[in-house]
Amino acid sequence: MRTALYGSKMADTASGGSGTRSGSKHATTPADNYYLARRRTLQVVVSSLLTEAGFESAEKAAVETLTEMLQSYISEIGRSAKSYCEHTARTQPTLSDIVVTLVEMGFNVETLPAYAKRSQRMVITAPPVTNQPVTPKALTAGQNKPHPSHIPGHFPEFPDPHTYIKTPTYREPVSDYQVLREKAASQRRDVERALTRFMAKTGETQSLFKDDVSTFPLIAARPFTVPYLTALLPSELEMQQMEETDSSEQDDQTDTENLPLHMSTDDSGPEKENASVLQQNTSLSGSRNGEENVIDNPYLRPVKKPKIRRKK
């Protein structure tokens, strides 16, 4: 009867309690196997304790609950002990950590040796652990360095060398001017060609050869409604470029007759100053202008309301 009970318990836990997942799927992973083995051992423990206490039979749910409680309790001891051990800057819990933990959990430690040696206790053989969970092996790269003499042995090992070792690359980064220019040029050309070919493929085209429309496809000429806008306004790309190339000198850069002079003097410092002064001046007069506009320029005056004429 007892075995039957265990058997049914096992089947039940195997189906995961929730009963929604299929067991076959579970059994396949090593972690699940390990979990099941542990659980089984705990159940055996709980059952033997129950027997020890004089129970003849137990309901499935009761055993399950007790197993759960035991597992929680042991887990808590482990978690707590680990905390205490880490608190004192160690990695391995010592006996005292366990003792403190048990005390903290309200367990009378004194009673433990007696309990352990009680006569009616049942000895359970260690469950055969099948399918030890495979801890995924970290990729080891090179030999880990041993601790130098001044580092105590309990300190963690050095990590893999690749995580901290600087490896100089012997191929020079592509900084060679010629290669760079070559690369930039061919890249741009490729992009342009691909883009224009795409545009030509997807739209209407014109051709220079009657027998061939694909070798030199020309995007068809399309008239604009307002042709001067595209012809005069800088393209977005150019606008961007204009912003990127030094905006501080922007002001009087097209001064045709002065520029060569600008060029001949290497020191551009004072000129820049001049330019900024000039900018200030214009902005000043601009703002002054703003104030006087209403008076000054007839085109900025408000439009008058019509005079109301009396009807005759």
Next chain:
Amino acid sequence: SPVSLVLLFRMNRKKGDKGFESPRPTTHQVVCINNINFQRKSVVGYVELTIFPTVANLNRIKLNSKQCRIYRVRVNDLEAAFIYNDPTLEVCHHESKQRNLNYFSNAYAAAVSAVDPDAGNGELCIKVPSELWKHVDELKVLKVHINFSLDQPKGGLHFVVPNMEGSMAERGAHVFSCGYQNSTRFWFPCVDSYSELCTWKLEYTVDAAMVAVSNGDLVETVYTHDMRKKTFHYMLTIPTAASNISLAIGPFEILVDPYMHEVTHFCLPQLLPLLKHTTSYLHEVFEFYEEILTCRYPYSCFKTVFIDEAYVEVAAYASMSIFSTNLLHSAMIIDETPLTRRCLAQALAQQFFGCFISRMSWSDEWVLKGISGYIYGLWMKKTFGVNEYRHWIKQELDQIVAYELKTGGVLLHPIFGGGKEKDNPASHLHFSIKHPHTLSWEYYTMFQCKAHLVMRLIENRISMEFMLQVFNKLLSLASTASSQKFQSHMWSQMLVSTSGFLKSISNVSGKDIQPLIKQWVDQSGVVKFYGSFAFNRKRNVLELEIKQDYTSPGTQKYVGPLKVTVQELDGSFNHTLQIEENSLKHDIPCHSKSRSLEMFADSPLLWIRIDPDMSVLRKVEFEQSDFMWQYQLRYERDVVAQEEAILALEKFPTPASRLALTDILEQEQCFYRVRMLACFCLAKIANSMVSTWTGPPAMKSLFTRMFCCKTCPNIVKTNNFMNFQSYFLQKTMPVAMALLRDVHNLCPKEVLMFILDLIKYNDNRKNKFSDNYYRAELIDALANSVTPAVSVNNEVRTLDNLNPDVRLILEEITRFLNMEKLLPSYRHTITVSCLKAIRVLQKNGHVPSDPALFKSYAEYGHFIDVRIAALEAVVDYTKGTFFKYFDTL
């Protein structure tokens, strides 16, 4: 139309009116346009002329009006009968049998004369109501009120209405007055003459989202009662000719000039940033003119309007100028900047002479064009430097000389006799020069060119100081007159005449310039000199022979002083020769003693220049040996002399010429235009020397040294156009190099590859300026490298038999032309160059000749430069097939 035909006959029989003395001087005119319909391109309005009769029994008033529909005419509130007849609508009558240019030209001149306002004529003849005859006899004021409308005008007023969604303002629709010479009659009835001045009140009612820009002061802007429109009221109190009245209406963006608040700039929507940059320079032009003329700008305000589809790039009117919107540019554009500034300066010069000061008659036009062109030249000299100025003068001189030698003379001051055929001073031309409207456009362009050159000749004679004093005198007289009332009869001081101008010159300078005027103003033609020399070693004398050709059309005989500069070993010596009828030879003593003459080929003369100051309107063909031209190129500092030397060296393909040109090319102090010219000469010389040429192709190593990377000479540096001289040279050199030919008369592969590499490695990312002109010229260079295809049995051009070099070129052109669709360049310069290059490939038989592509680019809706390039290609194609057709016959 049949109606006008009938009217014409009636007019012919009633030649009653005597004109000339202007029987109907107008003192004030109101122009009111109260409705403008952009959809229908129509205008409705009225004009009111205040007329002071000067003669009794004035019973007819003749006014100018073209294409206007006149509804109603009232004189002093009385209905008046009127006849409207425009004889130019049907110049030759249908039934006439003569069909030749001469007949047409005469008939056209007669038609224009028949409505000439300066002769008191006009298309519109108004009968003064008999009730007012007594009133007229007492010489009392008449007010003539005319209601008119205008539908789809063919000239004078141009509507631009983009075909798209949205309101007219959103579409950027606009309208502006335009035309050649006096063409105000196209948009309202007036006395359309430059010599009849009056004050003006101008009113325009336009959509509330639009602005009306016109002459004079904007007095007020008032909403209409429904608040959907507004009326712009302008007053022009300075007496102004109707022909100087203008108008521009559109949804303009408004920019008050930050330096001069009286100046307002207008442009079409979205272009404001360009407008700001473009006009930021204008105040300097103002300052320059006011300073040299010691006279303030005559009007109280100035307006510039930039519009699309402009008739001409620059049009000057009283207190405003209308410009092509295509003159606008951003700070990134180099090439357009000086051109646009020149246009602005030209427009402003004409404000003083042309608008404020008008002309007495058509034959005085040269004075106005001359003075405005002359002071514009002074501005050029100050702004761009003496080199640029002299280069420009030489260019203008070459142009007028070439034109006159080709078509016959240009006469600045024609005097017309009885109007008989034999008295015609321009019988060599196929058109009459009696009226501005009968001239050819080209003739008029050359006329303006000659006028300012002659002003410069006068300056040479009387000095610039006196010249400016004369201008100042004209302006101050006009200025005083302009503030007077009409009744004071002072307004004629605002009109310039040839005789008045000459009198002023003689008063101010005390010099007699009559011979000069007689030579260049009262008669047409230019002088053609042939010069050669021999050095007489025994006498140490230079024997100079100067011949003239004065029998060919367009030439005239020159008698008078002529400056000759002789550069000797010991220095430069000026000699003034007297050119007389019979003396051809002139002995000029040399200063340098003949020492160590062996090295200078028996002569101490380095070079000789005839008329170095361009004080005669002439062409000089002078013979001197190649080493003298080389010296002249290397050591003469005048850019004109350098350019002449370069052109002469084309005929001397020797290593010494090559060296002289290369040295000039490398000299950074040398004027950039001279260096550019040297590039093309070097290419020609290299081609002539092809069998003996050593070293890399001409200019290649120089270009590499100047513009390529030190470490990798096949890669051009990333663009930096800060130094404009280098920039222009960098643009020009590849174009010239592509003209090089090897012994097989092909462009060397090395050169083509070089240009293709320039295109490939072109990198403008770090540049402050746009490279659109540079890239366009690289395409021009590709086109220049193309040579005629070797054709076997007239095979049809297909891809399979395409020359591999041409394939590479086509690859680039395709990519460039397609990229233009995605990232269009300024003024589509690259499209223009691509179209030209494609035509070159067609013409040379590499690509089938086909105008279809060009026709599509010539359509309305493409940018004007693209359309012109496309049309030129179509014309070229047509010419080609035309001649081919004749060849087959």
